[in-house]
Amino acid sequence: MRVGAANxxxxxxxxxxxxxxxHRPDVNGFERKLQHYNKLTKVGYFxxxxxxxxxxxxxxRPVALRTxxxxxxxxxxALNAAAEVCRELGARFTPLRRxxxxxxxxxxxxxxxxxxxxxxxxxxxxxxxxxxxxxxDFLVAKGLVHRIPSLNAFIxxxxxxxxxxxxxxICHNCGTVAExxxxxxxVAFGKAARSHGFAVESVLTEAVGLCPACAxxxxxxx
Numbered sequence: 762m763r764v765g766a767a768n769x770x771x772x773x774x775x776x777x778x779x780x781x782x783x784h785r786p787d788v789n790g791f792e793r794k795l796q797h798y799n800k801l802t803k804v805g806y807f808x809x810x811x812x813x814x815x816x817x818x819x820x821x822r823p824v825a826l827r828t829x830x831x832x833x834x835x836x837x838x839a840l841n842a843a844a845e846v847c848r849e850l851g852a853r854f855t856p857l858r859r860x861x862x863x864x865x866x867x868x869x870x871x872x873x874x875x876x877x878x879x880x881x882x883x884x885x886x887x888x889x890x891x892x893x894x895x896x897x898d899f900l901v902a903k904g905l906v907h908r909i910p911s912l913n914a915f916i917x918x919x920x921x922x923x924x925x926x927x928x929x930x931i932c933h934n935c936g937t938v939a940e941x942x943x944x945x946x947x948v949a950f951g952k953a954a955r956s957h958g959f960a961v962e963s964v965l966t967e968a969v970g971l972c973p974a975c976a977x978x979x980x981x982x983x
Contacts, residue, residue, distance in 0.1 A: 823919070823930070823939035825869035826973055836866045839917050843905045846922040852903060857888065861896040862917065865906050870936040871914030909938060911967055916940065926964040932972035939972070 843862055847854035864880050865872055874893050881888055897915060900906040906915045907927055916929075919940050928941035951961045970976075 823941060825937050825939035826930070832868075836863060839866045839905075839921070842921045843900075843903075846903060846905065849922070850903060852899075855896075857892070858896045858899055861893060862900055862905055865900075865915050866917040869916070869938060871909050871912050871916045871938050873912075873914045876914075907940065909967070910965065912938075926966075928964075928966045929968070930972070931967055931969045932975055933969050934971055934975040937972045937974075941966075 840859060840863060843859070844854050846852075860881070861877055864877050867880075874890065874897060877893055877897075878888070878890060881893070897906065897908075901908055901915075903921075904924065905918055905921050907918055907929075908915050909927075909929060909931070912931070916938050920942050925942055925944075926947050928943060928946055930939040930941065932938070946966060947964050950964055950966075954961045
């Protein structure tokens with residue numbers, strides 16, 4: 762499902778039942794939710810500037826959309842998590858696979874296979890394209906990176922080792938891609954599909970628009 766934003770590309774034609782209903786935050790439960798997400802999110806990795814919004818929404822804002830986070834720590838934690846996932850699966854996390862994952866995580870913007878090859882070439886390595894594709898296939902299969910079909914590019918998974926459907930917010934201005942992990946979206950979409958007799962096996966949601974930084978830089982915005 763590809764959802765357009767109000768940027769001249771038009772609104773998405775498909776909306777799951779209930780997704781357009783206004784959200785009424787539980788103000789009385791704010792402190793409880795905030796304490797919960799402070800426990801779940803590591804110190805220094807949580808965007809305290811967005812803490813109140815996160816608690817009201819019921820989940821932390823995606824890392825890629827946070828106004829202040831330690832990206833070096835993003836990379837470190839992604840590599841550590843990948844090593845742990847591979848260890849649990851009995852899979853080999855080879856130096857090339859590790860380096861490809863590290864390159865993918867260099868930013869929150871999707872990167873294609875040939876972009877990865879360019880980085881490796883600049884480092885003095887000369888792997889053949891099939892070698893990089895095999896590394897990417899491995900990382901996708903183990904749930905460590907995601908492929909964005911519309912962009913034919915890859916981003917690091919923010920929930921490695923946990924099976925989930927893809928939900929992506931794509932900024933058409935700066936290229937940032939944020940991954941969501943909202944089961945309510947999949948449940949609503951599945952419910953709508955089943956009402957038409959369609960059995961959903963997987964859901965891929967892409968929403969195109971502007972990230973907070975780009976939206977805030979538009980003329981007329983504070």
